[in-house]
Amino acid sequence: MSAASPEPFVRFIDVSKSYDGKVDAVRALDLAVEAGEFLTLLGPSGSGKTTTLTMLAGFEQPSRGRIFVAGEDVTGVPVEKRGIGMVFQNYALFPNMSVGENIAFPLTVRRLPRAEIAQKVARALAMVRLEGLADRRTQQLSGGQQQRVAVARALVFEPRLVLLDEPLGALDRQLREQMQYELKHLHQRLGVTMVYVTHDQVEAMTMSDRVAVFSTGKLRQVAEPRRLYEEPDSLFVAQFLGESNALAATVERRDGGQCAATLPGGETIVATAVGACAAGGKVDLVLRPEKVALGAAAKDCANRFPARVVEATFLGDQVRVRLAALGRDDFVLKLPNAAGQDMLEPGTPVEIGWRTEDCRALVP
Numbered sequence: 373m374s375a376a377s378p379e380p381f382v383r384f385i386d387v388s389k390s391y392d393g394k395v396d397a398v399r400a401l402d403l404a405v406e407a408g409e410f411l412t413l414l415g416p417s418g419s420g421k422t423t424t425l426t427m428l429a430g431f432e433q434p435s436r437g438r439i440f441v442a443g444e445d446v447t448g449v450p451v452e453k454r455g456i457g458m459v460f461q462n463y464a465l466f467p468n469m470s471v472g473e474n475i476a477f478p479l480t481v482r483r484l485p486r487a488e489i490a491q492k493v494a495r496a497l498a499m500v501r502l503e504g505l506a507d508r509r510t511q512q513l514s515g516g517q518q519q520r521v522a523v524a525r526a527l528v529f530e531p532r533l534v535l536l537d538e539p540l541g542a543l544d545r546q547l548r549e550q551m552q553y554e555l556k557h558l559h560q561r562l563g564v565t566m567v568y569v570t571h572d573q574v575e576a577m578t579m580s581d582r583v584a585v586f587s588t589g590k591l592r593q594v595a596e597p598r599r600l601y602e603e604p605d606s607l608f609v610a611q612f613l614g615e616s617n618a619l620a621a622t623v624e625r626r627d628g629g630q631c632a633a634t635l636p637g638g639e640t641i642v643a644t645a646v647g648a649c650a651a652g653g654k655v656d657l658v659l660r661p662e663k664v665a666l667g668a669a670a671k672d673c674a675n676r677f678p679a680r681v682v683e684a685t686f687l688g689d690q691v692r693v694r695l696a697a698l699g700r701d702d703f704v705l706k707l708p709n710a711a712g713q714d715m716l717e718p719g720t721p722v723e724i725g726w727r728t729e730d731c732r733a734l735v736p
């Protein structure tokens with residue numbers, strides 16, 4: 373870090389966690405969260421997202437490494453002394469309390485004066501648009517309303533940091549999308565630092581300033597959503613965030629930022645060289661389906677190959693086309709609805725192409 377950049381708000385330094393003393397649920401994690409940032413931990417089931425969050429909250433202790441919040445080493449600090457708000461997947465509202473009592477709970481345990489509690493609860497209710505529901509039982513609320521109560525309860529004591537573990541997992545798709553925007557706007561209004569967990573890549577892209585991608589306990593890459601999608605530095609990240617064509621190839625030569633690589637069938641592809649990609653080495657050539665041009669649109673591409681349509685699927689806003697090309701029959705391209713769809717009959721020979729900068733050669 374340069375002297376000019378401020379200390380990040382949250383910092384994991386070489387943090388590992390093993391529950392059984394054998395397998396690491398989280399391994400050698402170095403991660404910084406900036407003040408005011410919305411950072412999402414994204415990854416498949418069992419990749420260590422919740423473990424990371426519970427260590428930050430203080431429910432679990434790291435087996436190794438340190439965690440800092442606002443410059444303070446909190447590694448041994450108990451949960452209630454960390455000033456962190458939490459929202460979990462299953463709401464975990466108190467069923468025997470009203471909405472208002474639920475939201476007031478963090479303030480009651482902190483022994484705030486009654487008038488101040490009433491004022492803060494009213495403000496928190498307004499924040500999540502549940503004015504007038506203070507006296508309702510939580511069982512009399514819809515899933516989305518219950519989730520809003522959980523968010524209000526996490527925010528009511530003005531924590532410096534809010535952790536959310538799959539908070540929208542139980543909601544139907546429409547409500548989930550609506551809540552994604554609500555949470556995002558709440559974050560923008562309050563400026564509070566949020567660490568969010570999901571295994572839904574669209575949710576992660578929708579909400580986050582940056583996304584940290586995990587697999588099997590390892591942080592693979594952390595970057596802004598667009599950067600992560602456009603410039604994945606591993607096949608795992610490329611395939612976890614959206615769809616990719618992946619072609620195993622051998623590098624013939626590297627020339628600065630570009631390389632030429634050969635497929636098992638002998639075809640040569642010019643691609644963007646990433647990382648340690650070097651002549652003689654194996655790479656995965658990774659190419660997004662929407663970056664593949666078809667027919668006349670392929671004319672100016674550095675990479676052009678003959679192909680045959682296997683199957684075209686109409687998806688509303690786009691058409692997904694499966695092609696036989698480059699020795700395989702699962703090459704995928706996506707076209708926006710309305711472009712050149714007369715040539716998509718199965719069996720039709722077509723030309724496909726893509727630009728060097730849209731194909732990344734990743735070292736496995």
Ligand SMILES: Nc1ncnc2c1ncn2[C@@H]1O[C@H](COP(=O)(O)OP(=O)(O)OP(=O)(O)O)[C@@H](O)[C@H]1O
Binds near residue numbers: 391420424571
């Ligand atoms: N309390 C526990 N005791 C023992 N092992 C655990 C415990 N909690 C998690 N694990 C193991 O640690 C690994 C990481 O689990 P974790 O809950 O952090 O994953 P996750 O990314 O949150 O997954 P999911 O998306 O399914 O919630 C898994 O292999 C899991 O089985």
Ligand SMILES: [Mg+2]
Binds near residue numbers: 421422423
């Ligand atoms: Mg989890």
